[in-house]
Amino acid sequence: MTIRIVHYINQFFAGIGGEEKADHKPEVREGVVGPGIAFQQAFGEEAEIVATVICGDTYFNENMAAATDEVISMMEKYKPDLVICGPAFNAGRYGIACGAVAEAVVDRLGVPVVSGMYPENPGVDMYKKSAYIIETSNSAAGMRKAVPPMARLALKLARGEKIGSPEEEGYIPRGIRQNEFAAERGSKRAVEMLVKKLKGEQYVTEYPMPVFDRVAPGPAVKDIKKAKIALVSSGGPVPKGNPDRIESSSASKFGRYSLQGIDDLNPENSETAHGGYDPVYANEDLDRVLPVDVLKEMEKAGEIGSLHEYWYATVGNGTSVANARRFAAEIAKELNAAGVDAVILTST
Amino acid sequence: MRLEVGNILIKEIQFGDRTEVKEGVLFINREELAKVTGEDDRIASVDVYLAKPGEEIRIIPVKDVIEPRIKVSGKGGVFPGLISKVDTVGEGRTHVLKGVAVVTTGRIVGFQEGLIDMAGPGAEYTPFSKTMNVVLKVEPVEGLHQHEHERVVRLAGLRAAEYLGRAGQHVEPDHVEVYETKPLLEQVKEYPDLPKVVYVYMLQTQGLLHNSYVYGVDARQIIPTFIYPTEVMDGAVVSGNCVSACDKNPTYIHQNNPVIQDLYERHGKDLNFIGCVITNENVTLSDKERSSNMTAKLVEFLGADGVIISEEGFGNPDTDLVMNCYKIEEKGIKTVLITDEYAGRDGASQSLADSTEKGDAVVSTGNANEIIKLPPMKTVIGYPEVADIIAGGTEGSLGEDGSITAELQIIIGSTNELGYGLLTAKGR
Known part of the structure; x- marks a missing residue:
């Protein structure tokens, strides 16, 4: 047929x-x-x-x-x-x-x-x-x-x-690991691999280790009393109603939200979009995920220079590394353009 | 250090009036074996069963598997520091009842013991479906604490293995293997043109029923040290752990460490096998740092060009594996790692809890999370209901018909990280 x-x-x-x-x-x-x-x-x-x-x-x-x-x-x-x-x-x-x-x-x-x-x-x-x-x-x-x-x-x-x-x-590895029986036992394969590695010959690892980005920490903020601080979170903190419909898992986007007129996050003005943890305590008081209240107080007391007008949010739940990398690059570009000196990153 | 290992090939095991080997048949005096095994006032009862390849028998929960061996010449006795004096072993001659294994079972100690199926699909995943097993169901007296329970059963198994091994003391072996590693400077001189290889032998020591013993010492307490490969063959390293069945190293696999055997296979041809460094897998960061620092230092001091590093267990010990790899590679010494994977039931998750880009040569011994369905067996030795609670099982694993649906993790030796089996996982 x-x-x-x-x-x-x-x-x-x-x-x-x-x-x-x-x-x-x-x-x-x-x-x-x-x-x-x-x-x-x-x-x-x-x-x-x-x-x-x-x-x-x-x-x-x-x-x-x-x-x-x-x-x-x-x-x-x-x-x-x-x-x-x-x-x-x-x-x-x-x-x-x-x-x-x-x-x-x-x-x-x-x-x-x-x-x-x-x-x-x-x-x-x-x-x-x-x-x-x-x-x-x-x-x-x-x-x-x-x-x-x-x-x-x-x-x-x-x-x-x-x-x-x-x-x-010829397909791109799907990242799915499947068991099978090899022709030789593991120890023999290991010795064979070592002999090749020592001789400088080609060998194929059986498990390519994932490579994690290691980000070197930036230098300390010189004068925190003059610094403009921004908030960025993968814990899903969004305005009430999740206006951009950020997905609860495997996010395809991030949102940028204004803090104008907000001194405190509460169940009336905000919620979490994240589907990977128990949201009860976050929804009761979203400052637990995004510490707006404390930073606003510090701003008023002159303990930090200022709090950036916008916060950025996405959901880190099963979100692909490729998307996360793209969000970060776009967010960083905007923060740089806005003259932000330091960022507090929160997750969940 | 030079050791002759005389293998007496056993074709059949059966109960008899006295324990002896006659023309390849091991006869076992059931009462005497039970008596020797039970020589501990913390043991209430010992039952002895036989389980042979192809029989529809399931043994659950299995604590340890041990090979019957006996010293014929040379210092000391098997399992030094535990059931023999702490003489340094690994020299002279040792006899092995090849094809026989002592399997200990009984009431569950922890929740991380496993099972052996002698037939069916599960049999393909465990090396102990191919051995003729002398199964000891050891029950402790009431009220014994878990840690003591583990110790009592561990020692009982070792006594039984030595008792059976004794039957081979005066029997002419079918073949004799000779293994020799000389003191470092001599060994280097013997094959000056070959790359020097050290085996970094990681022992499970997370504690709380995750322990290993070296000459009777809890390996959690050791500083990484040198050991001759032949010492291991005489039982210098003993399993005392109940860590997940698939990737714990039963004492039998220590005695027959395949990395050691396969390195000897190429010794003098492609490499110069100069010995083993044993190290541990403790849970605190400072312990991990200390042990990996010392391991890397010792490997460098020995002049190694390359090492094989084997892991035991998963998750937390992945960090020890990665630290050892990173620090040894940093010294310009080439590494190959042996580990299993926990890639999730669908195989789609990251397999290890830690990673280093220097780990570019890894042997995978399979994904322990893969699900297997084991049909019911005619006979069950032990307690099938623990299938629901041991690692790899979940509530409902044990079906009403006696079948078990669980992760491969539940099968003894299925993803053994000394590379004893054929299993591997591939990216698809």
Whole structure:
């Protein structure tokens, strides 16, 4: 039986237009569109791209929940055995859209997904656990090289075959560890690895250790009585009602909120958006997460120069490192521009 | 130090009138074994069972596994400082009843003991489904404190192993392995052109039923020190811990330390194995700093070019592993680490509690969180209900039909961090 595939692409690859058409709403077309032609060639008789769903990147990213629902309902009608998203190369919003669609397809339609992205695409860190993402180059010029491994992996997944290692198949490691029995016992593998390391030969570690950013502490504030202090938190402290709808986990954004007219946080003006801890005590008195009351008192008493007018907040609960790094860079840029001397970072 | 290890290959074990080895069959006088094992007024009863590969038997909760060995010549006796005098061992000749293991079970001591299945899918994950097991169900007298309970059962198992080992004292071994490491300066001269390798042997010492003993001393009290590899083969290092079953080192695996064996395998060919540094895994930061400093210093002093570092346990000891790695690499000495992983049931979490970019050569012995379903067995020796409380199990692990659904953590030796097994985890 021919494998049924639905393909997801953005407005650019559908030939609708560039940034000016990025608000294009989801639509579905029968058969192949754009890069689907190359995939269909690679599949030959084994699989058929029965439909292509197209959505503008801006529309998708600004209406993520609704756009996902629309895209999934369009796909569902075609009863796919597998979905292909992209490839998105290094297009960030396209990558995020491909990833979000992939996650929803796996969760709601229960079929596998193959995508393709450049390793630094933010969609990789956010969605690599949901979809197999083939590593591609950083621009559409790499299409010819991206299609064969994506098509090969798609057929394997659709047939329910055993999937090999990232190196064998070409996908970006999903960060999922799976047990298997090796040919030699662990001690023998260790001795072999040591002999190679001593000889300066190539060896492959069995567990690449995660690399943590180590941030050297900045120099001490010279004169705290003149310093402008800002508050930044990953504990989810937001104005009452969570106006930016910061997610309770795996946050995709941060918020900037004014402290004008606020001397104290209380259940009327603030709450936490964080879903990873018991929020009762934070919601009773959010100064416990973001010490606004004390800093305002210190500001009045002249113990600090001033408290920056805005606080920044996001949720650190399962938030990807890639997103956290992006938030930090953007927040730091704004704080620098505002002449802030020091920051108090709070978590939970 | 030179040790001949004479392996007497045992093909079959059965009860008999006297304990002896005849043509590859170990006959065991059940009453006498029970009597020797129970020679402690804190022990109320000892029952002896046999469990052989392929039989549908589950043993739970398992405390320790020990190999029957006996000194034939050379100083001292097995398990010095515990059941023999504290003579320095590791020289002369030692006989082994190869294929036999003493397994201790009985009422649970802590909550971190494990199980052995002799058949079915669980059997693939434990080395002790392949040994012929003499199972001792040791019950202490009422009201014995946990720590004393642990000690009483530990010593009972060692006595039983020595008692059985004695049956091999005058038997001609099927084959004899010779292991030798000379005093440092001589050993360096023997293979002057080969890289010098030290084995950094981390021992579980978190306390509260997480201990190891070296010549009878609680290893928590030691300053990292040098030990000849052959001393370990005579039982200088003994397990006293109830830490998670999958990655504790039962005494049997200390006696048969695979890192030591595999380093000897390449000794004189690709490397010059100059000895072991034993160190501990204490819980306070100052202890960790002291032990890792001393370990790195000693490894440097010995002139090592490379080391293998093995861990025991997980979480807190990950920091000791990382500190040892970092400080030894800082001295320009190359390291390879052996550890297991706790990557979550879905394998999606970070596997270790600590990390260093210098740890660029790691052997993984598997993800201990992976779930396994163990079908019911015809016979259960011990107390199956503890499946719900021992590490790796949760409420409801024990099914009504006697099956057990739990993390691999629950199986003795499944992710052994001396690299005794074949299991590994791969990134997917």
